[in-house]
Amino acid sequence: MIIRVENLTKVYDTGAIQVKALSNVSLSIERKEYVAIMGASGSGKSTLMNILGCLDRLTDGKYILDNVDVSTLSDNELAVIRNKKIGFVFQAFNLLPRLSALGNVELPMVYAGLSKSDRRQKAKAALEKVGLGDRMHHRPNELSGGQKQRVAIARALVNDPAIILADEPTGNLDTKSSEEIMNIFEGLNNEGVTIVMVTHERDIAQHTKRAVVFRDGEIISDKQIENRIIRGGSSK
Ligand SMILES: Nc1ncnc2c1ncn2[C@@H]1O[C@H](COP(=O)(O)OP(=O)(O)OP(=O)(O)O)[C@@H](O)[C@H]1O
Numbered sequence: 526m527i528i529r530v531e532n533l534t535k536v537y538d539t540g541a542i543q544v545k546a547l548s549n550v551s552l553s554i555e556r557k558e559y560v561a562i563m564g565a566s567g568s569g570k571s572t573l574m575n576i577l578g579c580l581d582r583l584t585d586g587k588y589i590l591d592n593v594d595v596s597t598l599s600d601n602e603l604a605v606i607r608n609k610k611i612g613f614v615f616q617a618f619n620l621l622p623r624l625s626a627l628g629n630v631e632l633p634m635v636y637a638g639l640s641k642s643d644r645r646q647k648a649k650a651a652l653e654k655v656g657l658g659d660r661m662h663h664r665p666n667e668l669s670g671g672q673k674q675r676v677a678i679a680r681a682l683v684n685d686p687a688i689i690l691a692d693e694p695t696g697n698l699d700t701k702s703s704e705e706i707m708n709i710f711e712g713l714n715n716e717g718v719t720i721v722m723v724t725h726e727r728d729i730a731q732h733t734k735r736a737v738v739f740r741d742g743e744i745i746s747d748k749q750i751e752n753r754i755i756r757g758g759s760s761k
């Protein structure tokens with residue numbers, strides 16, 4: 526079990542009002558799973574992802590990540606775990622505009638303390654893996670949306686994370702680029718990476734193996750995907 530959440534509650538306290546974004550959520554995810562998180566706007570999907578990714582803390586309950594109870598860790602310890610175990614992919618790509626594709630992908634390794642030549646070599650390999658070997662020196666504004674997302678995936682991959690957390694990774698992409706991203710995720714999952722991906726779209730969820738649906742901060746359904754889409758249209 527790589528992710529185990531028990532009776533998780535998250536309340537945002539903005540002073541005047543309190544918003545209960547997640548209420549008593551329990552969820553377990555095994556290594557090598559590929560999970561879609563679904564549900565209407567405001568149902569708590571990003572809140573869950575931020576907690577799973579150790580970007581935010583829970584209000585109540587328990588979160589065990591790879592056998593570590595993260596609710597007890599300090600902010601510094603959380604940052605270390607995040608950098609080691611988790612790769613993030615966001616809807617808006619979140620690339621640094623002044624850095625090349627290569628520079629963006631090298632960044633997490635700077636924090637991880639790798640040498641310059643190791644960083645360069647690994648970043649190149651990651652960009653080649655997502656099919657961007659010929660765009661390494663382009664800046665984000667010189668890349669298409671799909672290419673930007675592939676840079677973000679290369680960046681997420683470069684520290685060999687056990688888990689990829691992706692919040693609407695295809696939300697800003699056309700159908701063709703979305704399919705490319707789904708093909709890359711499928712390949713990574715086949716290599717053993719655990720993937721948890723938020724999506725609104727049924728078609729996109731159909732590429733995963735399991736769909737967990739939220740409503741008003743609670744899980745209302747959790748099912749294996751039937752007739753999964755594999756590699757550009759064929760299904761299994
Ligand atoms: N930083 C915050 N402070 C206060 N309330 C917040 C904060 N972030 C989210 N919320 C509230 O928590 C609830 C869940 O928000 P969340 O962003 O998790 O929804 P979501 O399912 O990701 O929605 P979407 O599909 O629109 O991205 C919403 O009611 C939202 O207004």
Ligand SMILES: [Mg+2]
Pocket residue numbers: 570571572692
């Ligand atoms: Mg969201």
